[in-house]
Amino acid sequence: MARDPFAFMTENAREYGDIVAFDTVSGPMYQLNHPEYIEQVLVQNNQHYVKGEAFQRTLGPVTGNGILNSEGAVWRRNRHMIQPAFNPERIQEYAGMMTDAVAETLDEWSDGETRPFHEDMMEVTLRIVARALFGVDIEDHVETVAQALDDVMRANESLSRLVLPEWAPTPARQRIEDASERLDEVVYEMIDERRANPGERDVISSLLDATTEAGEGLTDEEIRDEVVTLLLAGHETTALSLTFTAYALSKHPEAEAALVEELDAVLEGPPTMADLPELTDTERVVKESMRLYPPVPGIVREPVKPDIIDGYEIPTGATVQMNQWVVHRDERWYDDPLAFRPERWTDEMEEELPKLAYFPFSAGPRRCIGDRFAMLEARLLLAAIYREFHLELVPGTELDLMATVTARPRDEIPMTVHRR
Numbered sequence: 001m002a003r004d005p006f007a008f009m010t011e012n013a014r015e016y017g018d019i020v021a022f023d024t025v026s027g028p029m030y031q032l033n034h035p036e037y038i039e040q041v042l043v044q045n046n047q048h049y050v051k052g053e054a055f056q057r058t059l060g061p062v063t064g065n066g067i068l069n070s071e072g073a074v075w076r077r078n079r080h081m082i083q084p085a086f087n088p089e090r091i092q093e094y095a096g097m098m099t100d101a102v103a104e105t106l107d108e109w110s111d112g113e114t115r116p117f118h119e120d121m122m123e124v125t126l127r128i129v130a131r132a133l134f135g136v137d138i139e140d141h142v143e144t145v146a147q148a149l150d151d152v153m154r155a156n157e158s159l160s161r162l163v164l165p166e167w168a169p170t171p172a173r174q175r176i177e178d179a180s181e182r183l184d185e186v187v188y189e190m191i192d193e194r195r196a197n198p199g200e201r202d203v204i205s206s207l208l209d210a211t212t213e214a215g216e217g218l219t220d221e222e223i224r225d226e227v228v229t230l231l232l233a234g235h236e237t238t239a240l241s242l243t244f245t246a247y248a249l250s251k252h253p254e255a256e257a258a259l260v261e262e263l264d265a266v267l268e269g270p271p272t273m274a275d276l277p278e279l280t281d282t283e284r285v286v287k288e289s290m291r292l293y294p295p296v297p298g299i300v301r302e303p304v305k306p307d308i309i310d311g312y313e314i315p316t317g318a319t320v321q322m323n324q325w326v327v328h329r330d331e332r333w334y335d336d337p338l339a340f341r342p343e344r345w346t347d348e349m350e351e352e353l354p355k356l357a358y359f360p361f362s363a364g365p366r367r368c369i370g371d372r373f374a375m376l377e378a379r380l381l382l383a384a385i386y387r388e389f390h391l392e393l394v395p396g397t398e399l400d401l402m403a404t405v406t407a408r409p410r411d412e413i414p415m416t417v418h419r420r
Contacts, residue, residue: 042363102380115415136193242382284345
């Protein structure tokens with residue numbers, strides 16, 4: 001499991017079926033591999049499950065009690081406060097910010113040069129989140145924030161951090177603490193800036209104005225937790241999705257050719273929100289990339305009271321694991337599941353697909369609050385990049401993934417960029 005969690009979970013499903021039980025150092029684990037069982041946990045019986053201790057140990061030291069980690073009344077209150085930033089009409093307003101940001105990135109590219117593509121995508125999506133959700137430009141802090149978040153993700157790969165008692169100092173825990181301190185400096189500066197110059201619609205200003213049912217305002221620490229959560233979740237997964245998409249397209253020139261043909265036929269300039277209904281192949285490319293390489297490869301929950309799944313009792317204290325990586329690659333739901341085939345995403349195929357055979361953004365009440373934001377961003381950035389450039393993967397580069405909270409490339413994905 002520690003050496004290769006992707007292979008371990010895949011082999012479990014292949015050998016033992018749709019529900020697999022095994023013991024870990026943290027307690028009993030139940031791996032669910034059928035969409036119906038996953039729907040039971042995330043949707044039908046969601047009120048009986050919490051994110052759980054394992055999840056809190058992983059992200060809690062960085063995101064605190066933000067909406068990714070919080071439960072119950074605190075989660076409902078804070079999600080309600082943040083939700084307006086992701087309403088459909090607000091999402092449309094972000095499109096211009098997204099295309100402007102990626103245009104700035106592409107202006108830095110020179111024909112024939114080799115770029116650290118994942119790093120580029122991390123930086124541009126970070127700029128977009130800061131501008132769109134927080135109304136600030138963090139250009140001076142992009143490298144600091146990106147490096148801190150990278151340190152957090154890499155430290156989370158450490159098995160000793162999860163196995164040893166919380167009081168035991170480890171290099172991984174020290175890296176996370178150091179990264180959190182660097183993030184705090186930037187985030188509290190953003191909060192102070194918004195307190196001095198409040199905006200009308202950004203998330204930080206809304207949280208500064210918000211009051212609890214008792215009529216009290218949120219503390220700076222509570223606001224900090226939400227800002228760090230949105231910084232992390234709001235750019236990490238989209239940057240990964242774009243990186244994996246570019247990698248897949250570099251391996252499948254026919255898919256890239258179809259994408260570019262559509263972009264040439266539809267776009268008269270940089271992509272806009274109005275172009276998206278006609279960019280059907282672009283959307284299919286994104287969907288297929290997120291199927292084959294889900295940025296979040298697995299979800300965990302813990303039951304607060306025993307549940308029965310497929311006749312088996314899942315006791316309290318156990319961890320339930322549901323892996324997009326496994327389900328998205330199951331031949332029962334997808335023909336030739338290991339092949340990158342964007343054209344598979346027809347209306348008929350999606351109608352026949354079982355619920356939660358595809359769940360890149362999770363499901364139920366805890367479904368990702370920024371799913372529309374992420375899909376808009378992925379399509380616009382992909383269209384903008386491939387309208388101007390052909391990306392060639394540097395020979396010998398392989399996609400070696402780390403399984404942390406997200407599926408991250410262990411090494412950079414270098415792309416040689418050729419202007420069209």
